[in-house]
Amino acid sequence: MRPHTISVLVENRPGVLSRVAGLFTRRGFNIESLAVGTCEEPGMSRITAVVIADDDIIEQVKKQLNKLINVIKVSDITYTDHVAREIALVKVAAEAGQTRAEVMQLADNFRARIIDVGTRSVVLEVTGDTGKIDALVSLLQQYGIKELVRTGKIAMTRGSKTVSSKK
C-alpha cells in the first residue's frame, strides 16, 4: 500500500466527480486528496486524486474509471517522473511581537508568503510538495494553528509528455 497519484481527464458534466469518487468509495478507500479544475481543453476538467492502495487494486480502479463514459483518460503518474504541488493557507495565532517575528521567520525559510495580518493572527500561503507543507504545518503547530486549508495535490509529468486525450 502506498499513495498513488491519479490524473483523470474528464468531460466537465454534472455527476462526473461523484462517478469518479464512487469507484474509490465502493471499495472503502479514502481519497487522501482531490483537486479538480478546468484544463487546457474547453469543456474538460482534470481531476488529481491521491489514494492509498495496492498497485494491482489501483490498476483495477483505473480500468473501471476508463469505462466511465465521461472519462477521457486516466493515468497513474505515481511511478512516472512528475512535479507535484499543493497550496496551503494557514491561519496562525501570532500576536504582534516575538511570536509574530518567529512565524514570519519560519515563513521566510519556507518561502511562504504572509497574505493577511490581523491583530492576533497572520495568514500564510505556502506552495510546495506535500512533504514541505507537512513540515511547515508541524512547525507552526507550536504557535497554534487556527485554521488550515489545503488545495490537494496537483501534478504533472516532467518533460514534453502530457496526460492528455491524445492516445
Place this chain on the structure above:
Amino acid sequence: MKTGAKILVESLVHEGVDTIFGYPGGTVLPIYDELYDSSLRHILVRHEQAAVHAADGYARASGRVGVCLATSGPGACNLVTGIANAYMDSVPIVAITGQVPTTLLGNDAFQESDITGITLPITKHSYLVNNVAELGNVVHEAFYIAGTGRMGPVLIDIPKDVQTDVVTEPVAVPEKVSIRGYQPTVRGHPRQIEKAASMIAEAQRPVIYAGGGVIASGSDAELMRLAETLMIPVTTTLMGLGAIPSHHPLNLGMLGMHGTQSANYAITECDLLIAIGARFDDRVTGKLESFAPNAQVIHIDIDPAEIGKNKAVDLPIVGDVGHVLKEINKKLTEQKVQGPWNGRLSEWKRQSAESEVFDTSLLTPQYIVRTLSDILKGAGIIVTEVGQNQMWAAQYFSFTRPRQWITSGGLGTMGYGFPAAIGASIACPDETVIDIAGDGSFQMNIQELATVVQYDIPVKVMILNNQYLGMVRQWQELFYEKRYSYTEMPSVDFVGIAKAYGVPGICVTDPADVSDAIQESLSHDGPFVLDFRIEREENVMPMVPAGAAINEMILGDKR
C-alpha cells in the same frame, strides 16, 4: 413545435422500440398523454420492479434494448433492484423516469428522489435531462451506450417541465453517435490472436470456459467452430447456458458451485483455460488459488476491466468475442487433441450423468424439469426465479440454443423470473415461455398475474413448491446444523390465487401426474400456473461449499 414528451416518444419509435413496460404517476403524465395515441405498445405492470425485469427479459430473449418507464420518487426507486440486476448481467435496457420540475430539483419536493444519484454505481451511464433541446440526442446516445460494448442499463431522468417544454427549432440528431470517452474495442489485437492460436494448438488439455458474453455477442457459432475443430471440451457458466447444446458431446455442463463433476474436474486439470466472455465470478471459481491451477489462461472479453480482475491471465484479448473467435478460427488447422484427455473427460461425463439419477417414485424437482425438457424437445424459453429452482432448471433442462435461458445470474434476484418471462413472451410471442419458480420467489412479484391476464400473455409458471426458502434452507442444513431459522413458509394455495386473478392452474402432488399436468398447461391458450408440491428437503447437488476449491464437491446422497 414539439414537446419533450412528444420528442421522447418519437425518439423511442425511431430507435425501433415496439413495446415499453411501465407504470404511470404524477411526473410522467405528459409522457403518458403522448403514449395515448402513439403506435408504441405499453404494458401496464402492477409494480415498477416488474417493468424493469420485463424490459430485461425482453432484451435477453430478443437481443434488442428493453425499455421501462416509471414516475419519480417511489416509482423510480422501485426500479433500482431491476437496474442493478441488468447491470450485473450486462443486459441492455433503457430506464426512463419522470422527475420533479427543474425548478424544484433538490428541494425535497413531493416524490423527488435523486435517482441518477441512487443508481450511479449500477448504471452503465445516466442522464438528468435539464434542457428539452438535448432530449433527442440523449435518447439516441442512451440506446447506443446500452446496446454496444459491454451492454448495460442506461437511465434517463426527465423533469416534468422538460416533458412539457417545447422546442421551436427542430434539433438534428446525428444518426452516428460519437462519444469521445466511449469507444469500445471490437477488434482483438492481431498479435494476441496469433499467440492465442498457437497456445491453443500446443495445449494438451485445453478447456473452453464460456460465459454470458458468448450469448450477448451472438458468437455461439464461432465458439462451436473453435471447439469442434480441435475437439476442445466446453464448460459454460450459468449465464452461458445455451451457448453449446446441452447434449453436445464436447459439452461438459455448467461449472462452479453447482457445476458438474466433469466441468469442475476438467478445469482443475486443464493445461490451457480459454475464458470467453466470462468474468471469473466467485460462484464459478470457488477458491481462486485452486481454480485451473495448472493452466495457462487466455481471456477474451470486450471489457478491459475484467481482464486480470480476479485471476491472473497469461494472454488477454480485449475485443468483441465474436470477432476475436472468428479471427482465431481462421488461424486454426484441424488437429485432434490427444486421446487421453478426451478419455478422462468421457469418464468424468459418465460419472456426472450417474449422479443425475433421481427417484421417480417421488415428486422431485429434477424429474419435473427433465419431464418438461423432454416434452418441449429443445424448444421454448426457460426463465427462472432464484434459489434451488434456478439450479435445478440449469442442471436438468436440455438447452439447444442461445437466448433460450433467462436467469438472474450476478445479482440473484428473487422475483425476477415471472416479470422477465412476461418480457420474453412479449419479445418472442411464438415461443413457449416457462417461468420455473420457487414458492418464495414467485411471491415477490405474484401480482403480475393481473398483467398476464390483462394482456393475455401466455406465460406458464411452474412452481417447484417446497414450502421453504429452499436454497437458504439447504445452507442451513449443510452449514448450520439444520437450524432452519426463518426459512419455512406455510403452504399457500397458489392455484386459488391464480384463479382469483383469472389464471387457471393445477396443483400436482403425484409424480405420475407431472407429464399430463405440463401437457395441459402447454396446450392451454394463455397463462397457466402449476403448483408442484415437491419433496421438501431435496438439495441441489453437486455443491462446492463457499470458499472451497471447485473439485471439492459434495455429491450428496444418491437416491
